[in-house]
Amino acid sequence: VTRENLTGLRVIRAYNAEEYQNKKFAKANDDLTNTQLFVNRVMGIMQPGMTLVSSGLTLVVYWSGAYLIADAAQGTEQINLFSDMVVFSSYAMQVIIGFLLMVMIFMILPRAIVSAKRINEVLDLVPSIDFKEDAIQTSEQGSVEFKNVTFKYGDDAKPALKDINFKINKGETLAIIGSTGSGKSTLIQMIPRLYDVSEGQVLVDGQ
Numbered sequence: 152v153t154r155e156n157l158t159g160l161r162v163i164r165a166y167n168a169e170e171y172q173n174k175k176f177a178k179a180n181d182d183l184t185n186t187q188l189f190v191n192r193v194m195g196i197m198q199p200g201m202t203l204v205s206s207g208l209t210l211v212v213y214w215s216g217a218y219l220i221a222d223a224a225q226g227t228e229q230i231n232l233f234s235d236m237v238v239f240s241s242y243a244m245q246v247i248i249g250f251l252l253m254v255m256i257f258m259i260l261p262r263a264i265v266s267a268k269r270i271n272e273v274l275d276l277v278p279s280i281d282f283k284e285d286a287i288q289t290s291e292q293g294s295v296e297f298k299n300v301t302f303k304y305g306d307d308a309k310p311a312l313k314d315i316n317f318k319i320n321k322g323e324t325l326a327i328i329g330s331t332g333s334g335k336s337t338l339i340q341m342i343p344r345l346y347d348v349s350e351g352q353v354l355v356d357g358q
Contacts, residue, residue: 152175152176152179153176156172156176190258194258197254201247201250201251201254204247205244205247208243208244208247209240209243209244212236212239212240212243213236213240215236216232216233216235216236216239216240219232219236220232220233220236279347280344280347287358289356289357289358290357291356291357292321292356293320293321293322293356294318294319294320294321294354294355294356294357295318295319295342295353295354295355296317296318296319296352296353296354296357297315297316297317297318297338297341297351297352297353297354298316298351298352298353298354299314299315299316299350299351299352300312300314300315300316300341300348300350300351300352300353301313301314301315301348301349301350301351302334302337302341302346302348302349303349310349311334311337312334312337312338314351315338315351327339341353342355
């Protein structure tokens, strides 16, 4: 929301929409704050809870083991019980550590899913331009030509560029001068075909 407000600052000012955008930002900010507070509260309760369980489990194991060893006969049986108690305690801690790692996965997984979804949206996007596999070699090198180029941002929109004609050969320089919004950036972006012409042709090396 902040990025949109900064990039569209002139539009917001032109439509006197500061109050609307402030409310929109406040809502997004409150949603984010409430989510972060909820997550931190849950984690604040979960971390001590998991520590209490792990420590309590260790205490129960050693407490029970101590009684079993005290009741057992002297010698080998006590040694076996003690070794079993140590091994059981180690296994129990491995289980607890597994649960702690699973909690971390639950924290990271939602972020990873959202990130993957955004990446897949870009990867699954079908290009509006069909690129030919076979490159065309032309005898003309280093030239850019606009032939009767007209460009509209929409089918019913007023032309941003109209009947543009010029040719630049290799080594030549052309200055494009105009006020803000006159179409300088639009004209440049048509050369690498970031925008498609509405009418006319843009030729690079005669192609």
